[in-house]
Amino acid sequence: MSLRLRLIVAFFLFSVVPLAAVTFYSYTSNLRALQVAAEAPDSLAAWTKDRTAALALPEAIATELRAGVMPDLAMLVVASRQLREALG
Numbered sequence: 001m002s003l004r005l006r007l008i009v010a011f012f013l014f015s016v017v018p019l020a021a022v023t024f025y026s027y028t029s030n031l032r033a034l035q036v037a038a039e040a041p042d043s044l045a046a047w048t049k050d051r052t053a054a055l056a057l058p059e060a061i062a063t064e065l066r067a068g069v070m071p072d073l074a075m076l077v078v079a080s081r082q083l084r085e086a087l088g
Helices: 003-039 043-050 052-067 073-087
Strands: none
């Protein structure tokens, strides 16, 4: 076996093979985590569903702010006060 062939084999054994193993482990670990997360119930959706009536006014305020071209400071202060009254 020539020196060149030995170096190529050593390179694959000590660099490419461990890198492939770590990559495979990382991929399978992340795949499992994503599958578990996809099967879990959506807690934010459940929370918003339970509080639909309470969130109606803040949603209306946010929609009004988005509809304007550029909200000014007075509009933001009024919206802030309305949100504090609605949520607090």
